[in-house]
Amino acid sequence: MKSKETILKVEGLCVDFAVRKGTVRVLNDLNLHLERGEALGIVGESGCGKSMTALSIMRLIPVPPGNISQGSILLDGTNLLALKEKQMQDIRGDEISMIFQEPMTSLNPVFTVGSQIGENIRRHQSASKLKAKEKAIEMLHLVGIPAPQQRFSQYPHELSGGMRQRVMIAMALSCQPSILIADEPTTALDVTIQAQIFDLLRDIQNRINTAIILITHDMGVIAEFAKRVIVMYAGRKVEEGPVKEIITDPRHPYTRGLIKCVPFLKRDPGTSREVLNEIPGIVPDLSRLGQGCPFAPRCNYATDLCRTDIPDEKTVGQNHQVICWHAEEIQ
Amino acid sequence: MIDRPLLQVENLCTYFKLPKPHLFGKAATVFAVDDISFEISRGQTFGLVGESGCGKSTTAMSVLRLVEPTSGSVKLDNQDIGQLKADELRSFRRHMQIVFQDPYSSMNPRATACEIVEAPLKIQRVGTSKSRRAKVAHLFKMVGLRPEQRDLFPHQFSGGQRQRIAIARALASGPQFIVCDEPVSALDVAIQAQILNLLRRLQEELNLTYLFISHDMAIIQHMCDHIAVMYMGQIVETADRRSLFLNVQHPYTKALLSAIPTIDFNVKPSSKRLEGDVPSPMDPPEGCRFHTRCPMTEDVCKKEMPLLRAVKENHFVACHRA
Numbered sequence: 159m160k161s162k163e164t165i166l167k168v169e170g171l172c173v174d175f176a177v178r179k180g181t182v183r184v185l186n187d188l189n190l191h192l193e194r195g196e197a198l199g200i201v202g203e204s205g206c207g208k209s210m211t212a213l214s215i216m217r218l219i220p221v222p223p224g225n226i227s228q229g230s231i232l233l234d235g236t237n238l239l240a241l242k243e244k245q246m247q248d249i250r251g252d253e254i255s256m257i258f259q260e261p262m263t264s265l266n267p268v269f270t271v272g273s274q275i276g277e278n279i280r281r282h283q284s285a286s287k288l289k290a291k292e293k294a295i296e297m298l299h300l301v302g303i304p305a306p307q308q309r310f311s312q313y314p315h316e317l318s319g320g321m322r323q324r325v326m327i328a329m330a331l332s333c334q335p336s337i338l339i340a341d342e343p344t345t346a347l348d349v350t351i352q353a354q355i356f357d358l359l360r361d362i363q364n365r366i367n368t369a370i371i372l373i374t375h376d377m378g379v380i381a382e383f384a385k386r387v388i389v390m391y392a393g394r395k396v397e398e399g400p401v402k403e404i405i406t407d408p409r410h411p412y413t414r415g416l417i418k419c420v421p422f423l424k425r426d427p428g429t430s431r432e433v434l435n436e437i438p439g440i441v442p443d444l445s446r447l448g449q450g451c452p453f454a455p456r457c458n459y460a461t462d463l464c465r466t467d468i469p470d471e472k473t474v475g476q477n478h479q480v481i482c483w484h485a486e487e488i489q
Numbered sequence: 490m491i492d493r494p495l496l497q498v499e500n501l502c503t504y505f506k507l508p509k510p511h512l513f514g515k516a517a518t519v520f521a522v523d524d525i526s527f528e529i530s531r532g533q534t535f536g537l538v539g540e541s542g543c544g545k546s547t548t549a550m551s552v553l554r555l556v557e558p559t560s561g562s563v564k565l566d567n568q569d570i571g572q573l574k575a576d577e578l579r580s581f582r583r584h585m586q587i588v589f590q591d592p593y594s595s596m597n598p599r600a601t602a603c604e605i606v607e608a609p610l611k612i613q614r615v616g617t618s619k620s621r622r623a624k625v626a627h628l629f630k631m632v633g634l635r636p637e638q639r640d641l642f643p644h645q646f647s648g649g650q651r652q653r654i655a656i657a658r659a660l661a662s663g664p665q666f667i668v669c670d671e672p673v674s675a676l677d678v679a680i681q682a683q684i685l686n687l688l689r690r691l692q693e694e695l696n697l698t699y700l701f702i703s704h705d706m707a708i709i710q711h712m713c714d715h716i717a718v719m720y721m722g723q724i725v726e727t728a729d730r731r732s733l734f735l736n737v738q739h740p741y742t743k744a745l746l747s748a749i750p751t752i753d754f755n756v757k758p759s760s761k762r763l764e765g766d767v768p769s770p771m772d773p774p775e776g777c778r779f780h781t782r783c784p785m786t787e788d789v790c791k792k793e794m795p796l797l798r799a800v801k802e803n804h805f806v807a808c809h810r811a
Contacts, residue, residue: 203679375677419678420707423706423734
């Protein structure tokens, strides 16, 4: 049994963005924690705040228009929000790394992939150019790129999408960070390549004990990769718990809807045609949220209480929390 | 009673010649669609599935003659589309329409929703402006748009609603056959369900025939009666829905299925992964095009291209080893 040590703790995080008509709260009172070596998933639709969470932790929110207005982000006890930009630069790429959805736009097209990986190593480990090259080739080898010596001096456009994402991973892991944030890392890739990338992430997680925060809209990906999951809706957490329990026994109506509205592959599809469950309506405009629970307008269980008051967090199982007034009714 | 299929595609090939790299260089050819044949019966949905670059969208474009095929024939309701002259083709297009993946880039941003849906009727010179308006109102209702939304512009709609406009536009000329090219890939999961259900409902109400293209095997399984799996411009396996999933034959189909993440905890994740990437379509491998990534490759796979053969009724596979 591995010891459980919390390395990241986010408390009461609120992020606002200035828009023409005032401000919009894109993250609202978010709490989360991450243990060493853990695989945490964050799932939700576009605009639910999952990428904002990642960018806040990295302190990559553009200020202005953005503003982290409340809360704290503790990395091993240090509040990242209190750090100066210079100190934050020491942490980014060293303690916490991030990989993005589209590897082509996150790699610099005019530098070789080797020099881009080496840059990170030289920045954080004050290694010599030669040392950095050795380490970069070692990283390319680690992420399963064939002929790393040759690949080192190639440019991003010479690589396929899957290879580019491997390069991104090599770069992100080159300083053995304790946290890796992966924001939709495989959304732009084909399924067979996606499977390769997740195998790689799993393997590396075991080898260097990096905690991974996986951000995705795909519950299937969560089920395959994460152990614990946070479901987000309209800038708030709505449910959190062990992946298996959330998928087999979701207690928030939104989580239920999210799982049921997606067709899942069956071994025997039968001959009948089924109708998918729908979540009625669309995600709300964050600038026009009412008082109460943000999901209330689309929820079948909503009562007057839901429309006026934000629900409290309830514990419904071991490490399983749900933010809903009617969690007990939903079985 | 044997119904003649609504759509018959025979030996369809679409090659793209690339420009010469330099004056004396040799022009490369991309074998986007290479000798594929299939049929779709009236009222059915035929699915094309495969990874990016496998030729599924080019197949759709060639079927509609939005891209000129290199050879082969496409017949819709026994009319050979390849034989039609330009003006005949335009008028014939009322019978075959398409819904694209990204509803935003496939719409004129300066036209209102009403104008977008009306456009095909105008082009086909159907009815008077008054009767067209009535038709548009009817289409709006059919796809679940509100009448007061008719004068809004595309950017004022959400992605799901834009896709509803695209579907209304495709239905406007009263087609029998609609190509759905990744119609839900750009949408959020909760909205996907709404659009898939809408497509299904319309199919039943109007007896539509769909050619449904997706990279997502679960959506294909949900939507289609017949399925063809494509790899590098060719169909490697095709069968009716039940037979395909109960009785997977081709190693590529197997690999595709095992790579899909599932929420079913009873299914053990397969440890076998396809290695490497898809080879360049400009220089397809000799023999079976899948042999460079196939776990079952033998000598014969490297030399001879396998042809589709029946393994069961309505189940065909192109593999030496299956």
